[in-house]
Structures are given as structure tokens and as C-alpha cells.
Amino acid sequence: MTICKLIENFKNIKIAVIGDLMLDEYVIGKVERISPEAPVPVVKIQKEKFVLGGSANVVNNLSTLGVNVICGGIVGNDINADKLINSFEKNVDTSLILKCDDRPTIIKKRVLAGNQQLLRLDWEEEFHINEKQENKIISNLEKKIKNLDALILSDYDKGLLTPSLSQKIIELCKKNNIIVTVDPKPKNIKNFIGASSITPNKKEAYLAAKKSFQVNIDIIGKELKEKFNFETVLITRSEEGMTLYDENIHNIPTYAKEVYDVTGAGDTVISVFTLAKAAGATWEEAAKIANAAGGVVVAKVGTSTITTDELLETYRNIYYNGEEIC
Template sequence: MEKNRLEQILDCFGKVKVAVVGDMMLDDYIIGTVDRISPEAPVPVVSVKKERFVLGGAANVVNNLATLGAKTLCFGVIGDDSDGDRLLNVFREKNIDVTGVIRVEDRPTIVKRRIIAGTQQLLRLDWEDASNIRKEIEDLLLNKIKEHIDEIDAFILSDYDKGVLTPRVAKEIIEMAKGKNIIVTVDPKPKNAQNYIGATSMTPNRKEAMECLGKGKDTDVLEIGKELKEKLSLTNLLLTRSEEGMSLFGNEKIENIPTYAKEVYDVTGAGDTVISVYTLAGASGMEWYEAAKLANTAAGVVVGKMGTSTVTKEEILEFYNSIYNEWN
């Protein structure tokens, strides 16, 4: 890919409107130090120095898209609580359309709170209700999507198995999208794989792909990718393989893309970055193999950052230049 073409594609990101549907959540970090054990119980006492929160789950996908300049719609279900206020406030600050977010009183906004001393995570507290949303909430969500369907260039279904992407919601979105020739990419939970038959693409990691098919770890990973693509009737499948890179399973052949990363500090949220860049690039007119290379580049940047992170267009351009070295 020539430098000018890559720059043009990255510039096109701002013209693409992507709808993210899935489990929105907050990642909350309480960070401190430990220098004694509690006299009340044999547990460390954490002296809190700071607290920070970042967007997590499907909300991190939204954050990735917004950072890359895409027009973003988010559809999901959160609690009518203070954590829901925090999440929506961050979205609004980033000019993200939140008209598709439904607030309910009978389930909390999902929060994963981590207690960290130095570099050691001592405890994680989860606030969540992972049961499937009620039928009337499904109706509301699907109606909101139908209202916006003519504006949307691509869907990302971000499934963390927390109850938003029910079988009905997933299948009806795919049907709607097919009728309008809209791209649908999926970051799946293996137990829900059958919900995504007929999607455009899926981006599982090696472990998830094997679990989708109930295969053991000794099964050939390339055979797994081919079988999963065929079983779910996908246009293509992008299989992420950690240190072995990525494999794109298209209609005629398998394209292998090696891993590039300067240093790996934290893989948290890397999958969200991959599906965000991959989908944006595909919706911007790239061939899927080109889109996979670009997603691979973005992953190489984001794993070099601590915690749940995003990547900018400038970082992608610089890193792509350094690893593929296809122009002066």
C-alpha cells in the first residue's frame, strides 16, 4: 500500500458511521500502596493514592472509533445510576451519539473495579447483571436501531456475554444489515457463536475460535478458522493468534500476517482496537486483507501501552511505515 493511499483511507475514517451494539461497561482502578496487614483480618491495607476509570467492554470499542475520528452510534443497556451517568458523560464529551443507549432501573451499569498495589492486582469487584435483557427492552433497542439504519455504514457487535446481544437481537441486526448491504463484524463470546450466522466477519482469538467449535487445543488452528468461517456462513474471518500474528480466512485463500510490536506491556483491550480498525478500514473501501494489516498495525501500537488504551491515526501511520517499510 502506498503512503498516499493509506493516508486517504485514514482520512476516510471521519466519513464512516459505525454503530456499536453490545455490553457497555466501566473499568475502574483504585491504585495505592501496601505497607501493613490489617489487624482486623489477614489482608493487606491499601493506602489509596488515586482512582481512575476508563471505558470498557463495548464502550471501549466506541472509544477506539471516536479516537480514530469515526462518526459513532452506540446501542446498549445501562443502569439508571451514577455509574451510568459517568459513562454517558464521557461519551458526550467525545461527541458520541448516545440516543441508542437505554437506561433501566432493574440492572446496574456494569463496573469492574480493580484494587491495585504497585503492579499487583489484589482484588476485582464486579457490579453486573448478566441475564438477558427483557423482551420489551429488546423491542426498544431494535426499534432504535431501525430508526437509524439508513445512516449506518457498519455494525460492530461487541459481545461480552452480559445480556444485551441476545439471540433475537443479534439475528435481527444481521438480517437488517443484510437487507441494506451493511457490514457486520463480531467480537464473539464462544457460547453465543451460533447467534452470528451470516455476519460479514468475526474476530476471535485462537482460544475463542476453538471454544466456538468445541475443539481441543491440539487442533490445527488453520483448520479451525476454515471450519468456523464455513459453519457460520461468514464472508471472512480474522483469527488473532497472539505472538503468531493474524490469519484472514477469505473465500479462496488464507492470508497470514505476522505480529509486529515494539514492546508488549498490556494486551488489555487489544481485541477492541483490532475490530474497530478492521471494521473502519473495511467500511472505508479497503480490501479485507489490507484492513487486517492495518488492524495488526494498530494492535502492535496499543499493546505497548499500559491498561485499556486506544490508538490514533497518526500512530497507525507511523508504525505501519516502520514495520512494512514500503515507501521512503
């Protein structure tokens, strides 16, 4: 299938994202003096903003590409939960989100002056979901699963994707022939045995395999695939591009001309990688499309998304020397 037909098919795809939802807030100002009360800078606030963070950024990436998205996770029963939920686009179904009284919605607030981050304030509780919450998520997912083309597990190690819940979701997807991809934290790699694919960065891959950084990366990729029964493994490698491990090894060079900020790049990669596969690409084609998407977002400042026009233009420039392909 051509890239043009794949992108045209995006609007027909439905993907669920289950993971650790959070808001990234920014307080931006300038420093002109030190406080007389304590030896700390006084920040004169000029602007405040917030963006969707954690797995909510994965949702945001997909919805920007026109995908019908179902969002799942846990938030507090507070005003920040409403702010997060109301920030999603209209093509996002939030019916898999649980509101709970025993924890706040996760907020990461950064205080910035000029180009300097002065302070970060976190609102979060260390927790693991209980059996009742787990059963509710699975019950709600079972009602949606027949209509899905793929599911993404976005793990920020905040207590949602426990071994029990992760395996129940993966088994439910496999039973219904649904693609399930994972952006895992290395310490939790065992939670995701049997998933279709994982998308760690190079450092995360080494940590997940518990190997020295001197070991050849291809050994790491193949070992992760075999040990944890993944169909494929996609390792992102910064300036070295990315490598896909299926029955073979596919090295995909990076084409990012400028790198301003890698924040959220992993969210974009797993979003586009999964979406392209669900839309009809092979795993290798999906990796190449995700590589193009990653090259776009690292040239933007802050957690970013990509449009279908940007994706098509970048893909055309990389693989077809800018020639018209649609």
C-alpha cells in the same frame, strides 16, 4: 485505495457499536501494614481512575480515530450510567443506549498496590434483555441504519446480545448492505450466523469450533467461516500474528516490538478492522491495518486506543520500511 486516503476517509465513516457497556475503575495505592481487624493488607489510596470498558472501549477506539460513532447497549438508571455516557467524546451518539431500573451499570473495580492486583469488585446482574427492550433497540436502530457504513457487535456475554436480538440486527444490516462484524464469546457463536466477519482470538476460535487445540488452526478458521456463513474470519494469534480466512488464507505476521499489556487489544483490532473495510479497504488490507493497530496498543499499559498518526506511522514502518507514503 492507499492507506493515506483510507485514514483521510475515517472522518466520513459512521459506525454503530452495540454490546455490553461497562466501566473499569482502578483504586491505586500502597501497602505498608496488615489490618489489626483481619489478616488483610491495608491499602493507602493514592489515586483513583476509571476508563471505558467492554463495548464502550470499542466505541472509544473508533471515536479517537475521528469516526462518527453510535453507541448502543443497556445501562442502569444510576450515577455510574451518567459517568459512562458523559465520558464519551463529542462525536459519539448515545441515543441507542437504554437506561433500565432492574440492573446496575456494570462496574469492574480493581484495587492495586504496586504492580499487584489485590482485589476486584464487580457490580453486575445476570440477565437477558426482555422482548420490550429488544424491540426498543431494534426500533431505534432502524431510524439510524440508513446512515451507517458498518455495525460492530461487541459480545462480553452479559445478556444483551441474545440469539434473537443478534439475528435481528444482522438481518437488518444485510437488508441495508451494511457491514456487520462481531467480537464473539465462543459459547454464543451461533447467535451471529451470517455476519460479515468475526474476530476471535486463537483460544476463542478453538472453543467456538469445539475442537481440540491439536487441530490445525487453518481447519478451525475455514470451518467457522463455512459452518456459520461468515464472509470472512479473522483470528488473532498473539505472537504468531493473525490469519484472515476468506476464499484464501492470509497469514499476517505480528510486528509488535514490545508487549506490555494485551488488555483491550481485541477491541482495537475489531474497531480498526471494521473501520478500514468501511473506509474502502479490502478485507486483507483491513486485516493488515488492524494488525498494525494491535501492535501499538499492546505496547501501552491498560485499556488503550490509537490515534491516526500512530496508525499511519506504524503501518509505514511495518510495510514500507519507514519510507514516506503520503
